Amino acid sequence: MELAPCVPNQIGGDMQRRAFLKGATATGATAFAAPYIRPAAAQSRSATLLTLSESGPNNLDIMGVGTNRPGYEMSWNCYDRLLTYAVKKDQNGNDHYDYTKFEPELAESWDLHDLSVTFKLRKDATFHDGTPVTAADVKWSFDRAVSVGGVATFQFKAASLERPEQFVIVDDHTFRIDFLRKDRLTMPDLVVPTPIVINSGLAKKHATDKDPWATEWVKNAEAGGGAFQLEKWTPGQEIIFRRFDGWKSGPLPKIERVIWRTIPSAGTRRALMQRGDADISVDLPPKDVSELAERGKLHIVGTPIENAIQYFDMNVKMKPFDNLKVRQAIAYAIPYQKIMDAAMFRRGKPMFGGSGEVTQPIWPQPSPYVTDIAKAKKLLSEAGFPSGFETTLSFDMGAAVINEPICELTQESLGRMGIRVALNKIPGANWRAEFAKKTLPFSANVFGGWLNYPEYFFFWNYHGQNSIFNTMSYQDPAMDKLIDAARFETDTKKYEDEIEGCIRIAFAETPRIPVFQPYLDVAMQQNISGYRYWFHRQLDYRQLAKG
């Protein structure tokens, strides 16, 4: 039985090196200190936040390859951007970022012209290692984003930020961006998680000829100047942040330390929250959230995720869904309320049963459909399928907690009008590749626009350019014309008419059946305050307070 311990010994050297590289709090030096550290740690519990999620970051570099959503949270809290968004109250009185208003972060002020914007940087801001933040750091970071390739480069390109020459150092604390063209998304794109300002001096020390942007190093380390600094990262288990007391880009956070543990089982996360051993948990299934909300011991905030809809798609290029009446029949046969009650436990905003009149340019808004089997049967007969047909309903097993009950309820409901539905469960890794082929006749999915603009949603989902998310292969020149006009519209009235036009066509043609707008649910202990909803759907520790 000596076998197991001897294996790690052989490769122990690698472990040590990794711990060193991460700048972790000395794994090797705490042998005797640990027992004495404990009481101090216990005292600071009131300023320490313990948060739980299903998975943790896989890459600390937001500009790296394949950085996951938990990775945004690290980046959001450890790095500063030039600008951020202001805050407003949502319908339920909770803090919600306000995408209509920018606020200073690293930049004290900015001067926006038609073809350029000039930022004045804070003169007192420093990185975590004490070096001052200068325009050269901003330029290096932005140059990196447009040069490193992958998601960061595409994120910048989406806002017409494409070449290093666009980023100009005017002086140490003045930085200018020259626009290639006038693009509505340029300014908002400077507030998303990607455009971080990296400590270029520190990062360059770790750059090599093969890796000029130090991607290998930034992946495992932190070189920012944000409100929190990385204390320790154990991938797949835990990440610990410490407040950066020299932070100047906003009011000093009240939380001094954040411990973020990866707890894969939702049941365990719930038990930890209910026992009061953890402060915040995200990624709880709708059933747990609804039960916790009813018991009232915990503070639950559910925010409808902006520009997001859970829906059913029908491929209009495939029989029998090429027939509008078939699509309408299905839309009348979806068991909407049952889905809300039995599958979602009401953790979503219904997107059905609307008035049928589109009077506001708001997206998402309820479709005119309700469950009406008689009407559905009539439409189906008119379409020439009085005895129904056979089809398959595909969904992503990666989100099976939500998709599986929704699809089963729908299968049952459609079965009552003779439509025999086979469920096609596609593994998470395979899902995207499968729906990109556009050969799924009938599928359930969710889409959330990163930026809260209706035309952005329509561009990705309903436009004839047939992007990957247009699973229904829907192409309509009238729709395309409205979307294209709305994207570059400067006149508010015209813009609103165009958006309303898009929504009207989407409801009339029904290639997609909206069901609900999902919630971003966060469970907190009662003594936690200051939670703010962000478009990136991750926690912002800077406003949180405990006690």
Next chain:
Amino acid sequence: MPVLRRLLIALPSVMGVIVVTFLLTRALPGDPAIYFAGPAATQQAIAEIRHAMGFDRSLPAQFVDYVRHLSRGDLGTSLTTGQPVLSELAARLPASAELTLTALVLSVGIALPLGIVAALRPGSPVDHVCRIITTAGVSLPTFFTGLLLVYLFYYLAGVAPAPLGRLDTFSTPPPHYSGFYLVDSLIAGDFVTFRAALGQLLLPSATMAIFSLAPLARITRASMLAALGSEFIRTARASGLGRRRVVCVYALRNALLPVITTLGMVFSFMLGANVLVEKVFAWPGLGSYAVDALIASDYAPVQGFVLAMALLYVMLNLMIDLIYCLLDPRVRLDA
């Protein structure tokens, strides 16, 4: 010498494992480039990621590359966690092994006496208790037993520590010697961490012990029954040897061979296949690492995991054979 020869015999199977895992991971449905490019990526972004990962090259080229890295001890980098596979396996293997060994000690401690007593008194109440326990242990899925134990001992009674993995939030891991927190904290003389680590171990190892009890108790009972019914026991009894000596030395020693085999199987199975226990207790073990990688079509960790498990099986089988030799002089390695 025979040990060396045994190791040599294992070489072809290890090479086979390398080829087969490589091919199998490539045959998995799903495209890692698409998965890691994120939901809103364009075709070009996906192509760039595919190129960066080297998946745009031919299979033989990828294989040659893989073997070349392997020969340098480089198992590649996981995309799901962003870390080198080798260091992750090295960090996770002790976690899994510590949990599995603790569970095995627990379950052997219960299963052996239970099986022996049940065999000594077949049909007695003890035998029925043994049957009930083993049936229940096998039929309850581990995630259920795990959640039940969490509910009872952590949530309701509050006696067990929070199921937060190997250590609670405010403990620091002991210095790294073996990777076993219990051993390392003792070496460092840090009893507070020892207690913390032991506390975290109790519920998950009990969960696994309940599951592994069944095969062990049943095989003990069955082989004890067979041994007790055999002629040499009758002879021993007839020769007037004491009951204790007959049972513990003659019968038990002969009955242990199949038990050791089962033990080896159970150990290796539990080491890699305890995904559900690991998930419930947030245990940073091998099983959940491999399954997460599999779900994401993350080739490198899957290959590394299978390879590590194959090596482990080879070593384990060798060890079981060695123990056989100790228990039964008739067994020889070169036979």
